[in-house]
Amino acid sequence: MTDLSRILPDFPIGRYANLLPTIEKHGLTTADLLALEAPDIGKRTQLALLDVKRLCNAILEALHVDLGISDKPQPKTDEAKKGKGTGIGTSVLKQTGTELLATPQHAISTLDDELDRALGGGIPTGYITEITGESGAGKTQFLLTLLLACQLPPPRGLGRPALYVSTEAPLSTRRLSQLLAHNPYLRNLPPASKPSLDGIVGTVTPDLESQDHILHFQVPVEVARRHVGLLVLDSVAANYRVEFERGASVASGANLAARSHELLRLGTLLHDLARTHDLAIVVANQVADRFAAPAKTIAGGVASSHHSLPRVSQESPLASRSRGMPLIPPGLEPPSSSNGIDATTELQLLRSSMPPPPPTEDPPAPAALLLDHQQRWFTGWGDDPHPHHHNLKTPSLGLVWTTQIAARIALFKRPVYGRQREVVEDEEGQTTTTMKNWRRWMKVVFAPHVRGTGPGLEGAVEFEVTMGGLRSLERKGKGKEKGKEEEMATATTKVA
Missing domain, CATH: 3.40.50.300 (P-loop containing nucleotide triphosphate hydrolases)
Structure with missing residues (x-):
């Protein structure tokens, strides 16, 4: 983890001397320690899970202090304790949002x-x-x-x-x-x-x-x-x-x-x-x-794939869900009603009382979450x-x-x-x-x-x-x- 001393020069690396060589051997960076879960780091490095959590929490707290968004003082290094360094105490925000926008570019x-x-x-x-x-x-x-x-x-x-x-x-x-x-x-x-x-x-x-x-x-x-x-x-x-x-x-x-x-x-x-x-x-x-991703279609009972031009969708991802099965299946006549209830309404009540059919395949992701839609x-x-x-x-x-x-x-x-x-x-x-x-x-x-x-x-x-x-x-x-x-x-x- 060669970038820790560059990102946080005052980080007390002496406390974690038994962990850092192994982490550096496996090519883990500071960003990896902050982004990955502790069990994943432990599996890769074979280090104790508790020690990994302590190291990750210490790095996160040190970054918060360095950025000025934490009131906790950063632990002083060994050099700072001996008088060779100043260390970092309680800090405030380096620049607020208003000051940052007002700074001449x-x-x-x-x-x-x-x-x-x-x-x-x-x-x-x-x-x-x-x-x-x-x-x-x-x-x-x-x-x-x-x-x-x-x-x-x-x-x-x-x-x-x-x-x-x-x-x-x-x-x-x-x-x-x-x-x-x-x-x-x-x-x-x-x-x-x-x-x-x-x-x-x-x-x-x-x-x-x-x-x-x-x-x-x-x-x-x-x-x-x-x-x-x-x-x-x-x-x-x-x-x-x-x-x-x-x-x-x-x-x-x-x-x-x-x-x-x-x-x-x-x-x-x-x-x-x-x-x-x-x-x-x-x-x-x-x-x-x-190019658009290949779309699967059912033609004559056989699934086939074809390439189509990219389609830009502006609709809400919930719009496709509202267009489900038709109220009356094709080829079926509406049932007669003698109690004054509309036939379509009766069919909706009947369907709502029945358990939903088991899904045959995973539902597709909404279009709004696809990369083709977001990019x-x-x-x-x-x-x-x-x-x-x-x-x-x-x-x-x-x-x-x-x-x-x-x-x-x-x-x-x-x-x-x-x-x-x-x-x-x-x-x-x-x-x-x-x-x-x-x-x-x-x-x-x-x-x-x-x-x-x-x-x-x-x-x-x-x-x-x-x-x-x-x-x-x-x-x-x-x-x-x-x-x-x-x-x-x-x-x-x-x-x-």
């Missing part, structure tokens, strides 16, 4: 006012922010802009250098030079305050082993030495998908468990870096197509009131990685087609559709410092990728209203 600008407004000022420090989207949506352009903006003085930037860790392709210095030359904000800056390529440190991690070594040993040293303000990981999914999704091992439960464990280690490391050095951590993530609120795809079933995506690495990030920004793209034209090849006329351009949107799925964009693309910000970087576009109708206001203001000035 340092953020990195996207160099576009409309995009910054949607992001609550930019990319904040102290958090892990994910930018996800399919290939060509603008993720890399977004990241390169942040690498330059981080070097700007506040409020646009942090006045600090940036660190770029790539898992796929090396840093594009040519594109960075292009942004410096053509961005309308950067090109007008004086040379003294203008960002440069010297303020960006880049490295490539072609496999998971090198990535783990660089992030655990080299990155913390560079961040502390250079006072780095931004760490970019592009992309987070590449090495994990290569390492854990090869061959027949995809369906292996042990393989998925190992990948989840590695993702938790990565999330813990990035969280510590963000909090300790007050830097912004931005990771790019890939997406995958979302629309944290993936960015599927919450549109008019969904496009053929274009649903889901960010890679699943729910485990989603719990490690604080904010998710989704980038969307859709093609814009031009007029059809006739292409003559080999004396045969052929009509083709020519694509003119792409339309792109940015959407805040969830974030701790700003409200989410909302369902669909109604509140998303449309942008385009230019020589100078990202540039937001006015919504249709908004420009006309703005033009009318300017015309009215001009007319009023002339009359006056």
